[in-house]
Amino acid sequence: MSLNEDLTRLSATDLAAAIHTGEASAVEVAAAHLDRIATVDGAVHAFLHVDREGALAQAAAVDAARAAGNPPASPLAGVPLALKDIVVQKGVPTTAASKILEGWIPPYDATITTKLKQSGIVILGKTNLDEFAMGSSTENSAYGPTGNPWDLTRIPGGSGGGSAAALAAFEAPLAIGTDTGGSIRQPAAVTGAVGAKPTYGGVSRYGLIALASSLDQAGPCARTVLDAALLHEAIAGHDPRDSTSIPEPVPAVVQAVRRGQGDGIKGMRIGVVTQLGGEGYQPGVLDSFRAAVAQLADLGAEIVEVSCPHFQYALAAYYLIQPSECSSNLARFDAMRYGLRVGDDGNHSAEEVMVATRGAGFGAEAKRRIMLGTYALSAGYYDAYYGSAQKVRTLIKRDFEAAFGAAHVLISPTTPVTAFKIGEKVDDPMAMYLNDLATIPASLAGIPAMSVPSGLAADTSLPAGLQIMAPALGEQAMYRVAGAYEQARNAAAGFTLLDRVAEVPTVAGR
């Protein structure tokens, strides 16, 4: 194993320590990951764009600051990161995996991007996703699917499959995801990674290309809970440019992880949600979940069962609210100011160019959701669809409030099934939508939720995830349980899940 490959196997925490102590330079670390990407991404296709020069320049700046005797900009200074290609980065192509944005170079940075840069985190490039984050498999990317490093013929989840695959293929130790109905948690679960969706409003949405504004939330993805917590603190916080961001201090989640790892979770009440399990869930996934519950009980947590009766309507409500907001958010892609322009040959009106561009630029799933949303919001149907869905949303929030009266955190399997084959569900949108069954309730309620690896499902030998949900702004309880559980599971298994991922064949990427 070369030195370069050693560096790519390290956690963000260890990489940061190596850079801070001078054992490795940030440039070496960045170069190792860029080389790794060049070696394997041809097979994985986690990245849509690799910013080699920009990454090396950022890394050099971190090294220069250290050489000048400055303290590190943040606990993650010099650590590389993969940015989901739905977060805008100035001067770097941003497509949201859509043809309609092909070639667009943003003239501004998202608040997340600014925070990453200010933290000295090195942005390697932009990762693949389902077009505009609509999907659970990354197969809806206009630029081709991403492979799951556990089995490249399988999906890495979605929409943030690129970010999750980059972690599992050791192309980056950190990644940014965005979660509307499970797009951080579900890919993390099926690739053996950690992914957290913060409380709605916890991380600024400014510069995050909107899918569904009332649901979208960016969050950290990593290979360990501690790394995720460090990244969480780097990107969270109130932003005056996002009116929906919460004017509260960032929860001390790093401290919470250390507490979970140190003091454990004895005395915490953990609720198992009756409705998130059973029918529709793969046996191996349920076994993995039961083992996790047993492990949490062994750690001294009190396990209680809670019922959330309105969760059965969550998927239906979600698939009204999300397409409704999506239909309006995607209206701006009209060829007038940026992106693709089709039919502007002097013989067509602006309206005709708009129609032709949208017809050519959006993929099938985007069109499906635009149509669903347009219908749901239209006069005469609004009350029955969008209006009713908002009522369901309120009922789901109440279910959570009642459940959190009985438990500090709630748990469930993150996904009903482990990674399926690429192409297996592309013709069955309903089967695809069911992947988000367990993650959608937390999205609708705006509460924090994360996925932590719970081992391999016995029936498929593929990763399964444990979802941990906490009340709004209750990230500390969530990370505390995650930290304790991760430590106990690794100790019991004798290995970290991602140590067991198959070596990806060498196919040169970008």
Next chain:
Amino acid sequence: MTTAALTPAEWAALDDVADFDEAIAAFDPVLGLEVHVELGTATKMFCSCATTFGAEPNTQVCPVCLALPGAMPVVNGTGVEYAIRIGLALNCSIAPWCRFARKNYFYPDMPKNFQTSQYDEPIAFDGYLDVPVGDEIVRVEIERAHMEEDTGKSTHIGGATGRIHGAEFSLLDYNRAGVPLVEIVSKPIVGTKASAPEVARAYVATLQDLMRSLGVSDVRMDQGSMRCDVNLSLTPAGSPVFGTRTETKNVNSLRSVERAVRFEICRQASVLTAGGKIRQETRHFDELTGTTAPGRVKETAEDYRYFPEPDLVPVAPSAEWVEQIRAALPELPWVRRERLQREWGFTDLEMRDLTNARGVELVAQTVAAGAGPGDARSWWMSYLAQQANSAGVELSELAITPAQVAAVISMVSSGSLTAALARKVVDGVLAGEGEPAEVVEKRGLAVVSDDSALQAAIDEALAAQPDVADKIRAGKVQAIGAIVGAVMKATRGQADAAKVRELTLKTLS
């Protein structure tokens, strides 16, 4: 896209609009006015771009108002404050909690392809405005005043009309996109009969007056910072059931408001009288012909798919804040006018003429600069009004300030200018020759008050016209005009005629 041509029936209707009096005899007009007021905030409604009118195209834009992917709006607090100010001045209730909503429709000059507006939760609702119409006050009920943003501007190049139909290409300027607007919607105005056109105009004029005094907008209809849509329907005289209404846009002056209402009354009456039906449609007012024509006919009804804007939090003005704004409201223009009329001692007629000429503030400022109210009024309402009229501008657009007018008045009352000379001084100021004193100096317009100079001129005139001198001596004093005229001529008008008369009589006595 095809031009929506008038149907033969509509062409016929154009030629054959009903006589206004006959129309009013058969039908009662029902008016509804939607007035958009562009707020004079320094920055846009949802971003910090400047709002300066007339800037180079696309220089006042940013990711938010260009709707770049990922950009998000933030509400302009001053915009909300102005909207509340407007609501309070219109005697509205102010919503303690309301939301913005997205009005979804595609249009090239609207960057997001939805307008951030308000739907069923306006910031202000249920008010009224008392509108002076002639000697009466008409109370117009206000349905709502809500906040929204303006669109960009399309300029259509090529084609005959400057409209989109037939244009070769269009240019888009997004400087105006996101400029804050308040839309003021009246309830249906009924019972106005023949005065409907006048009421519509007076309502818009009164709103304009009010907005100006509130300091929330410059309400320039010519620049689009105040825009009016006229809804009008006719109902058979005495019927309680409203007819089908049309909405006329592009009504860009007070005069146009009146003309548009008048034309629609006549047009609709003609259609209805002929047994036709009024189509519910948007029409455009044509300034040149004073007529309205239908807009593009759409195959489907517009469905705006309103829903609450999820990128913004609700607006919840505290009762305390609303009361602060109420307490800080300026004196309303009509209250102020009543007070000024009392202070100045003007008759109702004088005050009304002054108000109609939009001269109240000019007179007030002239008085504040030291002039007597009567002098100030007569200058603005006679000589200056003539100048404004012949130049086709408003009084306030004349190149003379109230302070300069006051200075001229002061020179007249001190005797250093005659009325005739004063007008020449004013002409000089209007011509850009400087302050009144400088004009007097440059043009040499001071009154000739040197008795010996005058005496010489008088002696000369008497010598030149001995027959006149004899007549005056004989007691025909009215003949003195010829002498005064000759002296005025000799002094190039700079003599005081009364003084000349007095000296002439003295010379001959």
